[in-house]
Amino acid sequence: MSKQDLVIGIDVGGQSTKLGVVDARGNILYQSVISSLQRELDDYISDLTSAINDLVAQCKEDGNVKGIGIGAPNGNYYKGTIEFAPNLKWAYDSNGTPMVIQFAKLISDRVNIPVVLTNDANAAAVGEMTYGIAKGMKNFIMITLGTGVGSGIVINGNIVYGHDAFAGELGHTTIIRDGRECGCGLKGCLETYTSATGVARTAKEFLQRDNTPSLLRNLDIDRISSKDIYDAAKQGDKLALEIFDFTADIMGKAFANFVAFSAPEAIILFGGLTKAKEFLTEKIEKSMNENMLKMWKGKVKLLYSTLKDSDAAILGASALGWEV
Amino acid sequence: MSKQDLVIGIDVGGQSTKLGVVDARGNILYQSVISSLQRELDDYISDLTSAINDLVAQCKEDGNVKGIGIGAPNGNYYKGTIEFAPNLKWAYDSNGTPMVIQFAKLISDRVNIPVVLTNDANAAAVGEMTYGIAKGMKNFIMITLGTGVGSGIVINGNIVYGHDAFAGELGHTTIIRDGRECGCGLKGCLETYTSATGVARTAKEFLQRDNTPSLLRNLDIDRISSKDIYDAAKQGDKLALEIFDFTADIMGKAFANFVAFSAPEAIILFGGLTKAKEFLTEKIEKSMNENMLKMWKGKVKLLYSTLKDSDAAILGASALGWEV
Numbered sequence: 001m002s003k004q005d006l007v008i009g010i011d012v013g014g015q016s017t018k019l020g021v022v023d024a025r026g027n028i029l030y031q032s033v034i035s036s037l038q039r040e041l042d043d044y045i046s047d048l049t050s051a052i053n054d055l056v057a058q059c060k061e062d063g064n065v066k067g068i069g070i071g072a073p074n075g076n077y078y079k080g081t082i083e084f085a086p087n088l089k090w091a092y093d094s095n096g097t098p099m100v101i102q103f104a105k106l107i108s109d110r111v112n113i114p115v116v117l118t119n120d121a122n123a124a125a126v127g128e129m130t131y132g133i134a135k136g137m138k139n140f141i142m143i144t145l146g147t148g149v150g151s152g153i154v155i156n157g158n159i160v161y162g163h164d165a166f167a168g169e170l171g172h173t174t175i176i177r178d179g180r181e182c183g184c185g186l187k188g189c190l191e192t193y194t195s196a197t198g199v200a201r202t203a204k205e206f207l208q209r210d211n212t213p214s215l216l217r218n219l220d221i222d223r224i225s226s227k228d229i230y231d232a233a234k235q236g237d238k239l240a241l242e243i244f245d246f247t248a249d250i251m252g253k254a255f256a257n258f259v260a261f262s263a264p265e266a267i268i269l270f271g272g273l274t275k276a277k278e279f280l281t282e283k284i285e286k287s288m289n290e291n292m293l294k295m296w297k298g299k300v301k302l303l304y305s306t307l308k309d310s311d312a313a314i315l316g317a318s319a320l321g322w323e324v
Numbered sequence: 325m326s327k328q329d330l331v332i333g334i335d336v337g338g339q340s341t342k343l344g345v346v347d348a349r350g351n352i353l354y355q356s357v358i359s360s361l362q363r364e365l366d367d368y369i370s371d372l373t374s375a376i377n378d379l380v381a382q383c384k385e386d387g388n389v390k391g392i393g394i395g396a397p398n399g400n401y402y403k404g405t406i407e408f409a410p411n412l413k414w415a416y417d418s419n420g421t422p423m424v425i426q427f428a429k430l431i432s433d434r435v436n437i438p439v440v441l442t443n444d445a446n447a448a449a450v451g452e453m454t455y456g457i458a459k460g461m462k463n464f465i466m467i468t469l470g471t472g473v474g475s476g477i478v479i480n481g482n483i484v485y486g487h488d489a490f491a492g493e494l495g496h497t498t499i500i501r502d503g504r505e506c507g508c509g510l511k512g513c514l515e516t517y518t519s520a521t522g523v524a525r526t527a528k529e530f531l532q533r534d535n536t537p538s539l540l541r542n543l544d545i546d547r548i549s550s551k552d553i554y555d556a557a558k559q560g561d562k563l564a565l566e567i568f569d570f571t572a573d574i575m576g577k578a579f580a581n582f583v584a585f586s587a588p589e590a591i592i593l594f595g596g597l598t599k600a601k602e603f604l605t606e607k608i609e610k611s612m613n614e615n616m617l618k619m620w621k622g623k624v625k626l627l628y629s630t631l632k633d634s635d636a637a638i639l640g641a642s643a644l645g646w647e648v
Contacts, residue, residue: 084619139487153585155486160479162587163463164623167479169584172617174577177501184617253498260493261477261585263486293496293508295408299488 004063009318012072014087022318026131041090049110069320071123078165080104114324125152127316133306145273149191196226214239244279252287266301328387333642336396338411346642350455365414373434393644395447402489404428438648449476451640457630469597473515520550538563568603576611590625
């Protein structure tokens with residue numbers, strides 16, 4: 001039997017980097033994980049190329065790896081670079097100045113396999129379109145709700161990269177004028193309200209606002225996580241439910257604006273916070289419909305990713321591997 | 325000499341409908357205008373088909389009209405229909421209910437020439453890309469500042485139509501939460517601040533706010549036009565300048581959000597209000613740069629259409645005529 005073509009998909013996260021060997025049907029044959037926390041770029045690249053070489057050796061019997069697709073924060077599809085990635089220590093020099101890292105070239109030079117790079121949210125959108133609930137959809141917006149809020153916008157079947165490859169920073173559109181300070185330097189960004197950390201900020205604000213009883217008061221106010229709020233909501237905690245209502249309302253308002261831009265068939269949510277969808281869906285839809293033009297009311301779907309978080313990122317990145 | 329191919333471009337405006345015969349190089353060979361104010365659809369269609377037939381007869385010596393492109397409010401590119409067009413009387417039945425008008429088909433059946441339809445802002449963007457300052461640009465957003473605020477979004481060289489052909493309603497994105505009431509039923513839409521009528525609303529608000537002396541106080545407060553404000557600003561009137569500052573600031577904030585979506589090379593402004601660009605440009609750029617992520621600051625161009633208003637719409641619509 002002749003050997004099949006395979007690709008490797010790599011998801012560079014703030015904490016860890018996940019790798020997977022994927023076949024043409026989207027099966028992940030082998031997987032591995034390395035830490036993303038190296039301080040020096042050289043060390044990280046060494047770890048990553050070792051992991052790639054190990055996978056290539058591991059799948060030798062199954063087929064040949066013809067391409068590598070990488071999804072990384074602020075990955076530039078056009079240039080193959082990583083720039084301005086706030087959560088990656090090795091992306092900054094010893095003075096804390098962000099470097100322009102020729103990431104795709106660094107890797108491909110060492111492993112002798114062509115590499116295509118994009119940002120993590122775009123990779124997730126490609127994964128969803130190729131293997132998930134967006135299969136067959138030509139126009140949708142994927143919103144990733146994690147530590148930050150990212151987005152991958154698909155128009156006419158293609159990821160929107162824009163003039164400089166950095167399109168789709170919907171987490172940094174202003175949703176509340178002069179609102180919460182964002183790590184990016186702006187104020188009122190969507191991310192400051194609807195990321196996991198944004199929801200935790202809401203909890204803190206609400207707890208300090210008055211003395212409404214809540215299970216959350218048993219916790220250290222500075223360490224409350226979105227998971228804690230979810231657990232409390234599950235037990236019917238009113239304040240926790242109010243936190244999700246507030247979050248969902250803001251999402252709906254933001255999504256309504258996104259719809260006015262690209263008139264998608266669906267908004268698709270992805271990432272940790274979607275575990276709380278039972279407390280979010282109805283209110284997001286209500287708020288979205290209240291804030292859209294009549295012609296869209298009730299017509300734009302709100303969906304959730306059907307891929308496991310880690311799979312979607314690896315599969316999405318791997319789909320780029322076929323493009324090389 | 326064999327006859328050349330020609331197209332007809334038609335711009336359906338709220339007041340008048342402009343037609344032009346255009347050659348492959350973008351020269352408008354013949355033009356005509358009819359009123360858009362007919363009450364009955366049949367009457368309007370008769371007027372329009374007569375005007376088309378007259379132009380076809382007129383250009384018989386020059387060439388053959390192979391296609392017709394039409395830009396119309398709420399024109400649906402996919403279906404060839406006009407739906408929900410608030411400013412066209414003949415688009416509503418006698419009960420005031422909006423009709424779904426098979427516009428492209430109605431015209432092509434009568435004149436026996438294929439017809440392609442899109443909305444007016446998209447047509448303007450195509451015109452700018454084919455013949456104007458956006459020549460060669462692959463990613464830009466055209467904002468039309470007229471009685472309303474429209475937009476034509478170009479990504480990767482193509483107009484963004486979205487799932488239902490109604491993408492690009494940036495005039496109805498929320499810029500001030502719970503702000504001014506908009507004709508569309510929503511609140512705080514960009515259009516309520518930066519259209520010609522929006523600027524007049526600002527003038528009224530500012531005049532009623534206090535007693536700052538202003539040339540505008542010599543005018544009927546309910547009939548002040550953006551032209552009046554421009555004239556006053558030209559004479560150094562402080563309040564008029566403040567009105568433009570306020571308008572420009574809002575535009576900049578809105579444009580910053582649009583940049584986060586599609587990372588365009590340029591925002592291009594078009595329409596009546598751009599006559600006041602000497603009072604707008606600097607402040608729009610300042611506000612836009614203050615509200616964008618670092619990687620975009622100072623990099624996204626703010627440009628003005630280089631086509632005459634009426635020409636851009638006819639040329640843009642005509643460009644669609646070649647697609648038939």
